[in-house]
Amino acid sequence: MSIKVVIDRCVSCGVCVKECPVAAIAMNEENLPEINLDKCTLCGICIDKCPTGAIVRTHQAQKAQEDYDQYRGIMVVAEREDGEIARVTYELLGKATRLSTHLKQPVTAVHLGPATDQEVRELIASGADRVIIVENEELNIPLVGVRARALHDLVVDELPEIILAGSTSQGRPLLSKLAVKFQTGLTADCTGLDVEMPDRHLLQTRPAWGGSIMATILTAHNRPQMATVRPRVMRRLKPDYNRKGEVIRIKTRPENVEDPVKFIELIKESTSKVRLDNADIIVSGGRGIKSPDNFTLIEKLANLLNGAVGSSRPPVDDGWIDHAHQVGQTGRTVAPKLYVAVGISGAIQHLVGMQSSECIVAINKDQEAPILKVADYAIIGDLFKVVPEMIKALEKRQQ
Ligand SMILES: Cc1cc2nc3c(=O)[nH]c(=O)nc-3n(C[C@H](O)[C@H](O)[C@H](O)COP(=O)(O)OP(=O)(O)OC[C@H]3O[C@@H](n4cnc5c(N)ncnc54)[C@H](O)[C@@H]3O)c2cc1C
Ligand code: SF4
Ligand code: SF4
Structure with missing residues (x-):
């Protein structure tokens, strides 16, 4: 262990010089304290007395460097x-x-x-x-x-x-x-x-x-x-x-x-009906959907793609859809093969929950929306026109 003065924190008050019992500290010509490590007994008094915390122990840094x-x-x-x-x-x-x-x-x-x-x-x-x-x-x-x-x-x-x-x-x-x-x-x-x-x-x-x-x-x-x-x-x-x-x-x-704690039984949390975690395809709706009724569009598209329904946080906060569907920092982290983000801007809290998806498709009317930076494909347009067209095309393919 050693000690050192962090010069940026020192206000040149001289307290450490007065307090050191073995006179190991002296002010130099720049009016900054210098510690004579040959004299210092590492008693720690100067560390406690310094009003700005400018004197610190350095053993951890040195030890780590050596190790x-x-x-x-x-x-x-x-x-x-x-x-x-x-x-x-x-x-x-x-x-x-x-x-x-x-x-x-x-x-x-x-x-x-x-x-x-x-x-x-x-x-x-x-x-x-x-x-x-x-x-x-x-x-x-x-x-x-x-x-x-x-x-x-x-x-x-x-x-x-x-x-x-x-x-x-x-x-x-x-x-x-x-x-x-x-x-x-x-x-x-x-x-x-x-x-x-x-x-x-x-x-x-x-x-x-x-x-x-x-x-x-x-x-x-x-x-x-x-x-x-x-x-x-x-x-x-x-x-x-x-x-x-x-x-x-x-x-x-x-x-x-050997452990004082004894294992009795593992009781798994009852799984939610929403299996976002294992879905290969997720279609998520955001605030751009505008009303809870419009989530039927998202559900329809998800069903036709055989996928699950996700959501950004605002629809959950507004009670349009259950929290179990929320993707993001305070929701689920997902990585499906296909993630379709409909009317979602791409805030960082949403991105951390879906950015590892294999293929991301963003449907947004704003070509500056951050989601486009992570999207593999972007459809710039009004979701109320784009999504019904997609539904129509998929239904036609299934006939
Ligand atoms: C601590 C914390 C945790 C959070 N956790 C999460 C989380 O887990 N998940 C999450 O999602 N968010 C989370 N958030 C919220 C996050 O910061 C954003 O506010 C949120 O993700 C925005 O949701 P959104 O993209 O649906 O809405 P907005 O940002 O309002 O975006 C709506 C988008 O819809 C587009 N749009 C609107 N109308 C149309 C239209 N007709 N056609 C096409 N596009 C249209 C707009 O261009 C816009 O890009 C968290 C925030 C905090 C502070
Ligand atoms: S640790 Fe003790 S001996 Fe060393 S400089 Fe500070 S007050 Fe002086
Ligand atoms: S007590 Fe602290 S602030 Fe005062 S001179 Fe010594 S190191 Fe600098």
Whole structure:
């Protein structure tokens, strides 16, 4: 540990000079305090007494700098849903693979609990260079304490530079516990991830201040760097079954799987009738629809395309449609094959919920609407003319 003066904060009051019990601080010719580190006993008195917080401890920054080079590789924490590896795991592997091309480091998928050979093959095909399976049966049970201890031991052994997990009921508490143990930063709910070279910082982008800005956060002085990402925000890579990877099967220490919390039963939230999450096609209506009755147009188009009905937030706020249909930051995150945005301007809070869709079609009368920046196809025109024409054409095709 060391201490230093942050010159920008110093007001040259001289308090630290007077308070230092070993006369380790003196004002220089520019009337700024200088600390003689040979004399300083690191008692911390000047830190407490400085009225502007201009004297700080620097051990974390120094330590991190020294440790940086030990941390290598990207670790993706796999999770399971309904008895199989969850889709978010493959999406994270896709992102990790893209990041690894800059970092030139391997991507390791960690599966806490037994996994089949077929599942391991799928992880490798989706981007994992290495798969570590921690085979203790107890890890199948979603007890966060047990899983966090097993993962902690693995991270100590592996020292990954970056750890990614789903922003889910499994991933969020797991990485929170780990971040506290490692005294490092964690950004939840990222919508974008990138790396800054040559510093190897993970740039973690997410909505902030109630969604009014997009903040890019980095963990400059600590490792590992950790982030969680909501399902369907990142794109899964097309599986490549010719990829080869290293498979490591281990067991965690028996004391790690002992826990004062006992698992009794998993009760799943009753699923909504609206299956936006798994729909291949979604037709969403926004404020441009103008009235609840006009949602029948959206429903008709969605039915003809065999898709689901989505919505931006204003129709939900106005009670035109149930919240279960809302797409966006405070609604669902979706990534269908086709997303048709009808009368939706494309505010950032809406875009974060649908921008990973494979094909986006925007129907809007305003050719400056932000939705057009993410749209693959745009139909500029009055939706009350365009949508009925589409319905007519689709009905004709079905006859
Ligand atoms: C904390 C927070 C969270 C939020 N969460 C969400 C969220 O989860 N999801 C969400 O969607 N929003 C969310 N919002 C709201 C968001 O900021 C926008 O206000 C909202 O997305 C705008 O909805 P809209 O595009 O339907 O309406 P508007 O922005 O009013 O856009 C209407 C569009 O319809 C077009 N239009 C009008 N008439 C016609 C016509 N006849 N033919 C063709 N086009 C027409 C207009 O050109 C315009 O582009 C959130 C906001 C905050 C602050
Ligand atoms: S930490 Fe203590 S010894 Fe060191 S400069 Fe500050 S007051 Fe003086
Ligand atoms: S006490 Fe703080 S503000 Fe005052 S001279 Fe020392 S470092 Fe500067």
